[in-house]
Amino acid sequence: MNFSDSERIAGILETAGYEKTEALAKADVIVVTMCSIRQSAVDRIHSLVEKFNKIKQARKLQTTHYPLQTVLTGCVLKRDKNIFIEGFDYVLDIKDIAQLPKILKNKTSANTSQLCHDKDTKYLDIAPKHESKFTATVPIMTGCNNFCAYCVVPYTREREISRPAENIIKEVKNLVDNGYKEIWLLGQNVNSYRSQINTNKNSRIFANKISENSCVISFAKLLTLINQIPGEFWVRYTSSHPKDFKQDVISAMAEGNHISPYLNLPVQSGDNKVLKSMNRHYTVAQYKEKIKQLRKAIPNICLSTDIIVGFPGETKKQFENTVKLFKEIKYDMAYINKYSKRSGTLAYKLGDKILADEKKCREKTLNDVLRKTALANNKKYVGKELLVLIDSKKDNKYFGRTNTYKLVEVTSNKKGLVGNFIKVKITKANPWRLEAKIIN
Numbered sequence: 479m480n481f482s483d484s485e486r487i488a489g490i491l492e493t494a495g496y497e498k499t500e501a502l503a504k505a506d507v508i509v510v511t512m513c514s515i516r517q518s519a520v521d522r523i524h525s526l527v528e529k530f531n532k533i534k535q536a537r538k539l540q541t542t543h544y545p546l547q548t549v550l551t552g553c554v555l556k557r558d559k560n561i562f563i564e565g566f567d568y569v570l571d572i573k574d575i576a577q578l579p580k581i582l583k584n585k586t587s588a589n590t591s592q593l594c595h596d597k598d599t600k601y602l603d604i605a606p607k608h609e610s611k612f613t614a615t616v617p618i619m620t621g622c623n624n625f626c627a628y629c630v631v632p633y634t635r636e637r638e639i640s641r642p643a644e645n646i647i648k649e650v651k652n653l654v655d656n657g658y659k660e661i662w663l664l665g666q667n668v669n670s671y672r673s674q675i676n677t678n679k680n681s682r683i684f685a686n687k688i689s690e691n692s693c694v695i696s697f698a699k700l701l702t703l704i705n706q707i708p709g710e711f712w713v714r715y716t717s718s719h720p721k722d723f724k725q726d727v728i729s730a731m732a733e734g735n736h737i738s739p740y741l742n743l744p745v746q747s748g749d750n751k752v753l754k755s756m757n758r759h760y761t762v763a764q765y766k767e768k769i770k771q772l773r774k775a776i777p778n779i780c781l782s783t784d785i786i787v788g789f790p791g792e793t794k795k796q797f798e799n800t801v802k803l804f805k806e807i808k809y810d811m812a813y814i815n816k817y818s819k820r821s822g823t824l825a826y827k828l829g830d831k832i833l834a835d836e837k838k839c840r841e842k843t844l845n846d847v848l849r850k851t852a853l854a855n856n857k858k859y860v861g862k863e864l865l866v867l868i869d870s871k872k873d874n875k876y877f878g879r880t881n882t883y884k885l886v887e888v889t890s891n892k893k894g895l896v897g898n899f900i901k902v903k904i905t906k907a908n909p910w911r912l913e914a915k916i917i918n
């Protein structure tokens with residue numbers, strides 16, 4: 479989401495006449511899109527402030543250069559805003575980012591308390607400056623209502639607001655028309671997306687697609703509508719919450735030929751007591767049932783998850799339940815995080831007594847299971863002919879992703895493959911990547 483926000487900020491600045499520079503020392507404006515998910519990310523901002531101050535000092539000796547203006551935005555806790563207003567020229571709520579050029583021009587003092595927020599999703603409609611010519615992120619909502627015990631997002635991004643479906647569809651259509659091949663729909667909890675639309679007013683977009691004059695668009699319906707856009711493209715999405723991930727989304731995925739058969743469904747723990755203490759609102763049995771339904775409808779689904787090991791109070795026995803779940807689900811990928819205390823969250827009050835070595839050991843245990851299940855899953859791909867969207871190149875090796883989001887390495891001397899779909903035959907499976915050759 480922060481990456482997507484940064485592309486929108488770049489869009490605003492470019493429209494206002496700014497040009498991008500890779501060299502900090504040459505910049506007239508530096509905008510930091512902050513992440514608050516871990517304390518370590520917040521701590522890194524302090525060292526950035528020191529770096530920026532040095533540049534400002536050096537600028538004072540140069541008479542020809544504009545002074546450097548620094549801006550902090552993104553996911554920032556209110557308490558951190560008060561701290562960082564000392565180090566930055568401006569601390570802006572992300573929803574106020576459209577006002578950035580005016581603030582920079584007038585050199586108006588701005589912190590969040592001095593601006594009226596656009597309490598809606600207007601900032602998401604700012605035209606972004608995409609870094610890539612073939613893959614793009616499209617935010618569909620912002621904020622979160624869930625208050626998971628370890629997470630600051632509901633405090634930094636506030637409550638959920640969904641972006642109007644017609645704006646999302648227009649943006650996706652525009653991207654597809656301009657040759658984009660991979661679209662990531664983004665939101666903190668995409669499964670609770672809801673938007674009311676007037677189908678009369680938007681008859682050009684929704685013609686023949688929904689009959690009612692006005693209706694509510696759920697996430698499943700949004701996927702279905704996006705799937706009807708003509709073109710050659712894949713749609714992926716993140717993030718999902720298991721409690722809101724329902725059958726209608728499974729059906730939309732199964733029926734949509736553009737919708738990637740890949741899902742990241744963060745389970746966080748395989749133990750009901752830990753899940754309760756994380757305030758996750760589902761049980762392990764409910765989670766497993768959803769996976770069962772998903773696999774029934776989409777047999778080739780590729781599954782990843784997010785896990786926190788060493789959450790406050792997690793016993794060895796409770797952790798073993800997570801290991802058991804990992805063995806049962808046989809994930810393709812997992813993003814395993816060692817719990818770290820984050821002030822401002824509900825879990826902060828629970829302490830953090832599990833030793834770092836123990837957390838490391840739990841992380842390794844899960845990684846060992848994952849390596850085996852990922853390799854076993856990948857072996858099923860050997861000999862298959864698949865489409866791969868090539869996204870990068872190093873020496874004579876190209877890298878890309880399948881529609882199931884599997885990383886594929888292709889050795890080729892051909893030129894100009896980046897950004898294109900190519901047909902390959904999988905020749906070898908490793909736990910974290912497939913090897914393939916191009917089919918002519």
Ligand code: SF4
Pocket residue numbers: 622623624625626629630631632666667717719
């Ligand atoms: S669902 Fe939970 S983890 Fe995800 S953003 Fe919301 S509070 Fe944070």
